[in-house]
Amino acid sequence: MASKFKIPHTFTIVFSIVIACALLTWIIPGGEFARESVMVDGTAKEVVAADSYHSVDHVPQTWQVFTAFHDGFKKSANIIVFILMIGGGFWILNTTNAVNVGIYSFLNFTKRLQKRKFFQKIGVNNLVIVLIMLLFSSFGAIFGMSEETLAFVVIFVPLAISMGYDSVTGLLMCYVAAHVGFAGALFNPFTIGIAQGLSGLQPFSGLEYRFFCWILLTIIVIAFTLVYAARVKKNPQRSFMYEEDAYWRQSSAQSTDQQACKSIATTWVVYGLISALLVFVAITFPKTEISLGGSTRSLILFPIIALIYIALGFFATKRSIHDSILLILFLTIVVLVVGVLGYGWYVGEIAGLFLAMGLASGFAFGTRFDQIVRQFLEGCKDIMTAALVVGMASGIVIILQEGKVMDTMLYAASQCVAGSGKVSAVGGMYAIQNLLNLIIPSGSAKAALTIPMMAEFSDLVGISRQVNVLAFQFGDGFTNMITPTSGVLVGALGIARIPYAKWAKFIFPFILVLIVVGFLLLLPTIFFTFNGF
Numbered sequence: 035m036a037s038k039f040k041i042p043h044t045f046t047i048v049f050s051i052v053i054a055c056a057l058l059t060w061i062i063p064g065g066e067f068a069r070e071s072v073m074v075d076g077t078a079k080e081v082v083a084a085d086s087y088h089s090v091d092h093v094p095q096t097w098q099v100f101t102a103f104h105d106g107f108k109k110s111a112n113i114i115v116f117i118l119m120i121g122g123g124f125w126i127l128n129t130t131n132a133v134n135v136g137i138y139s140f141l142n143f144t145k146r147l148q149k150r151k152f153f154q155k156i157g158v159n160n161l162v163i164v165l166i167m168l169l170f171s172s173f174g175a176i177f178g179m180s181e182e183t184l185a186f187v188v189i190f191v192p193l194a195i196s197m198g199y200d201s202v203t204g205l206l207m208c209y210v211a212a213h214v215g216f217a218g219a220l221f222n223p224f225t226i227g228i229a230q231g232l233s234g235l236q237p238f239s240g241l242e243y244r245f246f247c248w249i250l251l252t253i254i255v256i257a258f259t260l261v262y263a264a265r266v267k268k269n270p271q272r273s274f275m276y277e278e279d280a281y282w283r284q285s286s287a288q289s290t291d292q293q294a295c296k297s298i299a300t301t302w303v304v305y306g307l308i309s310a311l312l313v314f315v316a317i318t319f320p321k322t323e324i325s326l327g328g329s330t331r332s333l334i335l336f337p338i339i340a341l342i343y344i345a346l347g348f349f350a351t352k353r354s355i356h357d358s359i360l361l362i363l364f365l366t367i368v369v370l371v372v373g374v375l376g377y378g379w380y381v382g383e384i385a386g387l388f389l390a391m392g393l394a395s396g397f398a399f400g401t402r403f404d405q406i407v408r409q410f411l412e413g414c415k416d417i418m419t420a421a422l423v424v425g426m427a428s429g430i431v432i433i434l435q436e437g438k439v440m441d442t443m444l445y446a447a448s449q450c451v452a453g454s455g456k457v458s459a460v461g462g463m464y465a466i467q468n469l470l471n472l473i474i475p476s477g478s479a480k481a482a483l484t485i486p487m488m489a490e491f492s493d494l495v496g497i498s499r500q501v502n503v504l505a506f507q508f509g510d511g512f513t514n515m516i517t518p519t520s521g522v523l524v525g526a527l528g529i530a531r532i533p534y535a536k537w538a539k540f541i542f543p544f545i546l547v548l549i550v551v552g553f554l555l556l557l558p559t560i561f562f563t564f565n566g567f
Contacts (some may be wrong), residue, residue: 044535048423056099059434059438067132093436104323107425110427111465113181116381117417119422122410122417123410126406130146138196144162163203165412168252176221178219178222192204199266200273203264203451205527214251217510225510227509233502239566242567261270305398319335323376346361366387448491459491460497460501463506466509468509475519477510488505488506508555512548
């Protein structure tokens with residue numbers, strides 16, 4: 035009897051791709067572009083110099099397939115450490131059972147709402163999914179939420195399981211929603227901001243048509259999620275993650291036995307310390323400058339946050355330990371948003387924030403510091419596989435760069451669309467961005483590499499540079515959700531415990547739909563005039 039095919043481990047898949055790229059360095063001729071430094075919004079960016087491609091000797095990669103992992107770990111060190119700190123911080127939080135209690139209370143609340151006729155018609159769970167996805171799509175479109183979604187996977191996957199869905203639904207609700215918003219960017223500084231700056235366009239111009247694109251893409255991803263979620267809800271065994279989700283179902287089942295515990299002395303101490311810290315921050319930073327779409331507003335955010343936390347925190351702490359810890363979690367999320375929008379926080383600051391959340395949660399629960407340390411290490415151990423795969427995936431790009439074939443591949447792709455008509459040229463630029471994103475998932479890095487060259491190409495064929503930027507943002511966003519070189523994707527899958535091969539098989543048809551829709555959205559910009567185009 036033939037043995038049943040077993041899906042390879044993510045490590046196996048990534049290592050196979052590294053070997054394939056190493057083989058390409060023996061076949062593809064070497065080449066390089068000259069780079070030059072330009073200023074974009076006050077920041078120096080290394081970009082490709084016009085007509086600077088030249089041949090160089092390629093450097094066939096052999097035993098470098100092993101050293102590439104070391105270099106990949108160095109290159110992605112910030113994401114790897116971020117994942118470990120998120121895993122450790124949330125493990126401390128999870129040991130308090132506050133999330134389980136919160137999910138159980140939330141589900142009881144939705145059951146009560148379901149008794150009302152209005153919610154019976156639309157479905158409370160459907161409303162919850164729609165609102166969550168709208169929020170994350172907005173975050174992706176406005177400030178380019180990407181790495182930050184890793185912190186939410188450990189919240190929404192258990193929530194989705196508890197609602198009768200699967201881990202994939204949880205990932206669709208936060209990670210995919212944010213990345214579809216990232217692709218249909220409105221003010222995303224990492225794609226639109228850099229690409230328009232390199233193209234010499236007014237910052238965040240063409241907003242009206244991009245807003246239409248974002249609305250359409252968000253509707254598509256929400257509809258896709260609702261259809262899939264309804265199928266899993268009707269028959270959980272139809273989920274391709276049914277067996278693997280046993281871990282999450284077991285964890286979810288424990289929440290039904292959890293009861294909120296009364297606060298203890300350390301809970302009140304933590305509440306007092308956080309309140310004092312927020313008062314200090316409110317005095318030190320009375321106003322926060324929020325920059326969106328080229329405009330800046332000064333808001334008194336931290337004083338408001340401090341007042342709300344002190345008021346709600348008193349009643350939450352008086353009610354139970356778990357309510358107090360859940361409020362700490364919500365406070366963390368709010369501060370994260372303010373930090374990203376107002377102070378330019380990235381993974382380092384966000385990792386520190388969630389570590390502080392974990393420590394505060396542990397102390398509020400009355401856990402000894404030595405035990406908190408053990409819990410943190412246990413969380414790092416649990417998430418270690420995801421962190422290591424991120425480093426391995428970065429080795430793919432290292433191999434192509436060290437083999438001197440990355441620029442050759444880019445140059446060859448650009449030559450394929452030379453001399454084309456407008457429709458063919460736009461399709462070619464769009465295809466290049468999608469394909470290139472499979473090996474360079476960083477939006478800002480790819481913008482610096484391709485936009486200067488593509489901007490000149492747009493001028494030659496009589497296409498607005500704004501169209502080139504739109505093709506770039508679609509091409510950069512859609513394939514991020516399937517490429518194994520994306521540290522964020524690999525990290526999210528590792529946290530959700532979804533094998534890469536299963537995820538790729540599931541999401542590939544949807545990615546194709548998005549790519550087709552993206553191309554159709556590009557066509558009107560050729561034949562009609564839109565503001566900013």
